[in-house]
Amino acid sequence: MTLSFYKTFEKAKKAFSHLAVFASIISFLGFLFYYGFELSTNQIFLLEKVFSILIIIFVCSFSLNFIHANIQGRRIPKAFNIVIGIVALITFLMLFEIDKQLSFMSPLCFLRHEIMIRQALCIFFAIHTFSTLEFKIKSSLLNPAQVFVVSFIIIVFLGTLLLLLPKATHSGISILDAFFTATSAVCVTGLVVVDTASHFTFLGKAIILFLIQIGGLGIMTFTVFFANYFKGYASYSSHLMIKGITRNNKLAEGIDTLKQILAITLSIELIGFIFIYLSTSNAFFDASTHLNFSIFHTISAFCNAGFTNIENGLLNNNVLNNFWLYNIISFLIVLGGLGFPILFTLVKTIKYYLQKITATLTNSNFYEHNPRVIDFNSRIVLITSFILFFSATLLFLCFEWNQTLVEYNLFEKVSLSFFNAVTPRTAGFNVVDLSELSIASIMIIFLLMWIGASPASTGGGIKTTTFAIASLNILSVAAAKSKIELFRRKISTNSIQRAFATISLSLIMIGLGVFVMSIYQPQMSFKAIAFECFSAYSTVGLSLGITSKLNMVSKLVLIILMFTGRVSMLTLVDAMIKDAKNINYKYPNEDILIS
Numbered sequence: 001m002t003l004s005f006y007k008t009f010e011k012a013k014k015a016f017s018h019l020a021v022f023a024s025i026i027s028f029l030g031f032l033f034y035y036g037f038e039l040s041t042n043q044i045f046l047l048e049k050v051f052s053i054l055i056i057i058f059v060c061s062f063s064l065n066f067i068h069a070n071i072q073g074r075r076i077p078k079a080f081n082i083v084i085g086i087v088a089l090i091t092f093l094m095l096f097e098i099d100k101q102l103s104f105m106s107p108l109c110f111l112r113h114e115i116m117i118r119q120a121l122c123i124f125f126a127i128h129t130f131s132t133l134e135f136k137i138k139s140s141l142l143n144p145a146q147v148f149v150v151s152f153i154i155i156v157f158l159g160t161l162l163l164l165l166p167k168a169t170h171s172g173i174s175i176l177d178a179f180f181t182a183t184s185a186v187c188v189t190g191l192v193v194v195d196t197a198s199h200f201t202f203l204g205k206a207i208i209l210f211l212i213q214i215g216g217l218g219i220m221t222f223t224v225f226f227a228n229y230f231k232g233y234a235s236y237s238s239h240l241m242i243k244g245i246t247r248n249n250k251l252a253e254g255i256d257t258l259k260q261i262l263a264i265t266l267s268i269e270l271i272g273f274i275f276i277y278l279s280t281s282n283a284f285f286d287a288s289t290h291l292n293f294s295i296f297h298t299i300s301a302f303c304n305a306g307f308t309n310i311e312n313g314l315l316n317n318n319v320l321n322n323f324w325l326y327n328i329i330s331f332l333i334v335l336g337g338l339g340f341p342i343l344f345t346l347v348k349t350i351k352y353y354l355q356k357i358t359a360t361l362t363n364s365n366f367y368e369h370n371p372r373v374i375d376f377n378s379r380i381v382l383i384t385s386f387i388l389f390f391s392a393t394l395l396f397l398c399f400e401w402n403q404t405l406v407e408y409n410l411f412e413k414v415s416l417s418f419f420n421a422v423t424p425r426t427a428g429f430n431v432v433d434l435s436e437l438s439i440a441s442i443m444i445i446f447l448l449m450w451i452g453a454s455p456a457s458t459g460g461g462i463k464t465t466t467f468a469i470a471s472l473n474i475l476s477v478a479a480a481k482s483k484i485e486l487f488r489r490k491i492s493t494n495s496i497q498r499a500f501a502t503i504s505l506s507l508i509m510i511g512l513g514v515f516v517m518s519i520y521q522p523q524m525s526f527k528a529i530a531f532e533c534f535s536a537y538s539t540v541g542l543s544l545g546i547t548s549k550l551n552m553v554s555k556l557v558l559i560i561l562m563f564t565g566r567v568s569m570l571t572l573v574d575a576m577i578k579d580a581k582n583i584n585y586k587y588p589n590e591d592i593l594i595s
Contacts, residue, residue, distance in 0.1 A: 013064040020061035023054045024126035030054075031119060035203060036165030051118040058125040149567050152215070156186045156563070159211045168204035176555055181208065183559045186215035187566035188458055190306025190428030190541020191532075191558060193548050197311040202292075205309050209296055215566070216303030216336070216458040217265060261340050264347070265302070272332045273298040279325045283318040293319075301332035304459040306428020306541030314431050323415040326431055330419050333427040337453035338385065345378040376489055377465070381454045384464040388451065392421035392444055399440045404432045424448035426459030428541020435544060446531070449538040450506070460539030460565045462506050469499040498570060505569035510537050513561045520553040521546075536561035 033039070034047050159182030163173060173181075177193050184191050185208045194200075196208065277294040284290035289310075296309040310316045319325055335343065374382070396417035397405070405413045416431060423429045424445045434442070452461010469491060472484045484491040513533040514526075521529060528544040535542045536558040550558070564572060 013061075016057065016061040016064055019057050020125070020129045023057045023061075023122075024129040026050065027054055027122040027126040031123060032162070032165065034119070036162075036167050038166060048115050048118075051115065051122055054122045055118055058122065058129075061129075062125065148571060152186060152563065152567055155211065155214055156182050159183075159186055159207065162207045163200075163204060165203070165207075167201060168207055169200055171199070173199070176552060180555050180559055182211060183562050184541070185211035185305065185307065187460070187539050187562040188212055188215050188303045188305040188426070189460075189536060189539040189562045189566070190300075191536060191543060191547050191562070192307070193550070193555065195311065196307055197309055205292075205296065208307060209299055212303050212305045212307060213299055216299075216305065217261060260344060264340065264343050268332070268335055268343075269298050269302050272302060272328065275328045276325060279322065279328055280319060283322065297329065298332065301329045301427065301429070302336040302458065304333055304336045304426045304428075304453060304457070304539070306423075308429070314429055315433075321412070323412055326415050326419045329429060330422045333422050333425070333429075334385075334389070337425050337427070337457050337459040339381065339454040339457035341456050342378050342381050342454060345374055349374055376487060379487060380468050381464055384468040385454065388425070388448065388464070389418070389421050392424075392448055393417045395444055396420045396441060399438050399444075403438055404436050420445075421448070424540055424542060425451070426453045426461055426538055426540050428535070430542060434542065442527070442531070445542065446534055449534045449540045449542070450510075452538045452540075460537070460568075462502050462538075466499040466502050469496060470503060501573075502568070502570050505573070506537060506565075509561060509564055509569055510534055513537065513557050516557050517550075517554045520551060524549075532558065533561060537565035539565050 030047055030050055034044070039047070156179075160175070160179045162168065163178040163182055164175065166172070173194065180191075180193050181196075183189075196205065200208065273294050276298055277290070280290065280293065284293065293310060296307070299305075300307045308314065310318065314320075314326070314329075338346075393414070394417075397413060400417070400420075401413070405416060408416065419429075419431055420441075425448055434445075437445075450461060451467045452463060453459025454464045469484065472486060472491070473496065476482075476484045484496065510530075510533050513536070514530050517524075517529045517533065518526065524546055528546045531542070531544050532546060532550075534540070539562060547558075
């Protein structure tokens with residue numbers, strides 16, 4: 001009897017688990033229909049009933065899985081999940097009007113009528129259901145590079161569909177423009193063919209912001225985080241996949257790295273939001289507009305996206321010449337562009353020196369001495385970034401002192417020059433009219449756009465480490481050295497090869513983009529086209545004002561450049577080529593005439 005009951009229970013659990021997957025899909029679709037389309041009263045009433053039925057399915061599935069976990073002795077869902085389950089159960093009881101029979105539950109009757117609570121519960125359980133599905137991807141079918149590329153393709157496709165929702169725009173949008181905007185948001189570029197502030201509704205801007213956040217951190221980061229959170233563990237195959245994505249050599253640290261990425265991102269964005277909100281306290285008369293501006297620009301700046309939700313962006317009269325705001329956004333861009341490994345190192349370094357100072361003041365020795373708290377890679381990134389920021393700021397000051405900066409005082413000139421040195425490093429905000437800059441300043445922007453941000457960051461470009469290796473190689477050749485050495489370390493041949501492959505592929509892609517656009521847009525200047533292609537490939541978002549005037553072919557060219565620039569051509573090459581076999585033989589060396 002017990003065995004028969006257990007088999008029946010197993011079948012019921014399995015059936016409701018399948019129903020929960022189906023209900024999850026319906027939940028997302030229902031949510032999109034409710035907020036994305038203009039619905040009649042009857043249609044809204046029908047959707048409310050659908051959400052009520054979905055709640056019943058989710059509660060039954062969750063309860064059966066909870067009981068099954070107890071029977072099997074497996075991990076019980078976390079406290080947060082249990083609380084949500086209780087709220088869902090109470091909502092479930094309200095739907096059957098239990099409060100009319102039990103007077104003590106009458107204060108909760110609002111749960112029966114509040115559609116937003118039911119929607120929130122459905123979306124939570126939908127995410128819960130999808131996250132607890134087994135994450136199995138055979139390495140023989142998809143390697144980490146292919147998963148990375150495919151994940152970006154999927155989110156761009158979904159983003160395009162979301163932007164096509166009727167309530168996402170005020171007057172509609174073409175498929176190509178929605179595709180372009182979604183690609184620009186996911187690839188954290190910032191190039192726009194329609195004005196974000198005036199063309200998109202609150203829903204449309206929220207979708208763009210969501211795409212920026214997902215694109216900046218990577219969809220796999222969120223996918224694996226939720227899977228690990230709800231299941232309490234990650235499978236071995238998931239660990240292998242994340243190891244490849246995070247470039248972490250230690251298998252067990254992959255999930256921890258993803259958690260740290262999310263924690264640091266949310267912490268920086270929260271602090272950035274507070275500072276931006278305070279620095280613009282007198283800029284907006286409307287509190288909701290002020291709040292939206294602060295949230296949008298915090299995420300856009302840290303993710304190096306360059307999107308803005310107000311007309312004319314940072315040139316808007318409400319924030320024009322707000323130099324504290326400019327500096328806050330500059331530092332958010334810098335932090336986002338340094339890369340998560342460098343941010344981890346900076347956090348670790350600050351903690352280390354705080355412990356050291358405390359130990360010195362208290363005459364104790366509770367900290368462990370670490371002579372190389374800043375690792376080799378971090379040193380290269382930090383030094384290269386500092387040199388680029390300092391030299392670019394100084395050059396902008398020199399070239400624009402008596403031109404675009406002539407009417408400002410010293411602090412304002414330095415602030416604007418620093419902003420102009422930072423934003424071409426894949427951010428895309430602008431606080432001066434680029435068409436008024438001197439040719440020398442435009443050439444500096446070209447170089448900064450091409451170099452871009454640092455590896456494992458929210459930015460694009462060939463990366464600071466690639467530029468550093470290329471520069472060090474020139475010095476090594478000039479000194480007649482056969483290897484590149486720095487800080488008593490030799491840079492590996494593999495790193496040098498990948499650096500020069502990255503440089504070559506970037507120039508090939510940008511060159512092809514300029515070539516095709518020059519053919520299809522002959523009326524536009526070569527400088528404007530080249531600027532657009534460099535900006536797209538390096539996911540910068542700066543433009544000389546031609547983006548909205550481009551034809552279909554040129555838009556497709558920029559879409560390809562934005563995508564290849566974000567995932568990097570080298571990653572695409574890795575994704576297309578299967579793992580090479582080890583070669584144990586060597587051919588004789590031959591020198592080739594170079595100069």
